[in-house]
Amino acid sequence: MMRRVVVTGLGTVNPTGNSVKESWASVKESKIGIGKITSFDTTDYKVKVAAEVKDFEPATKLDKKELRHIARFTQLAMYAAEEAIEDAGLCKEEDGSYKFDTKVSEIPADRCGVIVSSGIGGLDEIEKNDQKAQTKGYNFVSPFFVPMAICNMAAARIAIAHGFKGMCTCPVTACAGGSNAIGDAFFRVRDGYEDVMICGGTESSITPLGIAGFQNMKALSDTEDPERASIPFDKNRNGFVMGEGSGILVLEEYEHAVKRGAHIYAEIVGYGSNCDAYHITSPSPDGQGGAACMKLAIKDAGIDEKDVDYINAHGTSTSLNDKYETAAIKSVFGDYAKDLYVSSTKSMTGHLLGGAGGVEAVFSVKALEDGFVPATVGLKETEPEMDLNYVPRKGVNADLKYVLSNSLGFGGHNACLIFKRYEN
Structure with a gap:
């Protein structure tokens, strides 16, 4: 066990x-x-x-x-x-x-x-x-x-x-x-x-x-x-x-x-890790590797896609990442994707490279503890295919049970963590 x-x-x-x-x-x-x-x-x-x-x-x-x-x-x-x-x-x-x-x-x-x-x-x-x-x-x-x-x-x-x-x-x-x-x-x-x-x-x-x-x-x-x-x-x-x-x-x-x-x-309940095996800097088309990684973490956690309430996105503010990560989320969560909160705290911290996943894990845990979804600060207008709830400008209070945190790196490295609100 x-x-x-x-x-x-x-x-x-x-x-x-x-x-x-x-x-x-x-x-x-x-x-x-x-x-x-x-x-x-x-x-x-x-x-x-x-x-x-x-x-x-x-x-x-x-x-x-x-x-x-x-x-x-x-x-x-x-x-x-x-x-x-x-x-x-x-x-x-x-x-x-x-x-x-x-x-x-x-x-x-x-x-x-x-x-x-x-x-x-x-x-x-x-x-x-x-x-x-x-x-x-x-x-x-x-x-x-x-x-x-x-x-x-x-x-x-x-x-x-x-x-x-x-x-x-x-x-x-x-x-x-x-x-x-x-x-x-x-x-x-x-x-x-x-x-x-x-x-x-x-x-x-x-x-x-x-x-x-x-x-x-x-x-x-x-x-x-x-x-x-x-x-x-x-x-x-x-x-x-x-x-x-x-x-x-x-x-x-x-x-x-x-x-x-x-x-x-x-509680930490799920972890997925894989590789795009596609390019030294670009993510795979439509975020296929990232999508597969999220699926691995969800399976590891033993939960359903609809159990996830908030995604702390990799969200780097680069053209390809944000477009492909959005596509990956839609691929994994289907119609439910539009019911998710998806935000990037890199809008406040910048991108800490190897330190990013650690800081964003801290924020994910605090989000669960406080029932609060951080904002994607500075977001004003998206593109037509990027139509998720990115929590623009100001964070919101929400009842959160599962939070998923994405990290995607050069070389095609993907990692996904799932945290759960603590219950005895």
Whole structure:
């Protein structure tokens, strides 16, 4: 018999806020976290805006001495993980207080694992060290360069900080990575390999090279108005907005969570993952791969299509994604598609690449908890074939039981998660 898996902890740092409380409040108010790029000079760039994390002070949660040896994408993940782990009540001192670098006292170390994705890893460290090598010589490259840059270090650092000795890995599946990490962690707990998993995604690629690469492949919006840059499903969309941040969940076996009196946010019940096997950047025609992935998740959850109430769409604000994702939803849900709420929180956060699925999973769980559907902010007018309820401009209150979250990545990687409102 497969074990039930629940969500007992949430953590996030993203362009809408540096905690779950702050971020979710911004999302409910339809606040956009997009603005002019401040991390480097964009004079020679067509792209001028991005969704940066603001006022990030990692030393408030992380070891100050270690920070200089930790890349930003890892700092974001560790920071979000600290919030999620504390929220789940996993790491406490004997007096009940909580601090960073405590070991998990509630469970055996080998029964807790970490799966955190990053699509690109420490791109900023690659650029920085390459510049140093070119100007000063290769002997000046930091000895910490490799462990700072590699994608798996976010997961590793979280595990090392708390002594988690279960599976520790990093799926690298572009923009599907965060959801793949959560889905893979879900299976690990459901199948009995671990009792607790820390999982999600992280990314920080708002750098000269990162923006140039996506700009030159014409994937990014060159609109300078933050209000009109990331506009998923709008007929005037012209590319995605680069975002950064992290979203982390604590998944736990149900009986284990109940026994220790943990707060349960929601249940995770379904996961689908597949590949378009079609093109390195374009989704398959009419979203065939994404449609098949949603069907896999629905089947895995053991529910009917009409049980789904809300879809947190991949919704990147690119021409092909939004058109094909809409077609995929119609293919899976038929006439019922028009009764669904479908929105893209990337209209507020931008696109966090490997971190997107983690942040959107946090939002999906909060949507269930609060009975609230976030808006597709900035959406004014769609195209004729894009006629679903995209929840334009302002979010709505709704009775939600099942929420589906889509993530679709370059290379044809697809991942779909289904969360259920918690019921005893």
